[in-house]
Amino acid sequence: MTNYILINIAEICGVLVLYFAAAWSARRIVWQYNIIYRILNFLEDTSMLWMPLLLTGIFLWNTFRTLKKPLLYLDRIVEESGKLADPSRGTISLPQDLESVEYQMNMIRARALENRRRAEEAEQRKNDMVVYLAHDLKTPLTSVIGYLSLLDEETDLPEEQRRKFVSVALNKAYRLEDLINEF
Known part of the structure; x- marks a missing residue:
């Protein structure tokens, strides 16, 4: 002025x-x-x-x-x-008089891109965890359903075989409950 x-x-x-x-x-x-x-x-x-x-x-x-x-x-x-959060565009370039503003904007851009990368990694870890969790829950549930289906369909099973199937189904149900309680 x-x-x-x-x-x-x-x-x-x-x-x-x-x-x-x-x-x-x-x-x-x-x-x-x-x-x-x-x-x-x-x-x-x-x-x-x-x-x-x-x-x-x-x-x-x-x-x-x-x-x-x-x-x-x-x-x-x-x-x-417009380049602040777009990784496909180059770094920010301003006239010499605005060198400090250029530096600050490039730092903000770097932080924004890093935060975006971290968010994508967190999203991927969450998706992987959901897949593993679904698999871990499905395995004991399939066993429980299988043994209970056998008990339901086979009426002439010997008592010892029936108790064994009930015991296995109950153990798998407890395992399923433990997995659910972990989350």
Whole structure:
């Protein structure tokens, strides 16, 4: 902001110095018959009109130029922020003036990609655990169903065989209960 004010003051002072130098020069030389004299005389006579317009124009031009740069930087930051969580796009690259912002955005991008990778790994571990759990639960359940089906279908089984099947089915049911209680 200080540079902006100093630039405006310097340019306004420059215009004023040029104006007064031209006015001083015009008075020192006899120019009455020259076209330049008439133009300078006209400019001096109308200086109260065009001088404020010129100074306002310089001020507005500097203001526009000064505000344009941060807005262009902001556009670039918004454009590059699309790369924050997308691993297929390259690293973030900003102009030299925004080097610290570029570094911070690349650090955020690295953390986001690392968090994404960890989340995918956790999801895969969860899916693997569900598959193993389903297998571990299905094995004793299949045994229980098999033995109970045999007991249901075979009515003429000897008592000792029947007790053995009931015992195996009961042990498998307890094993299934233990597996369920682990989670």
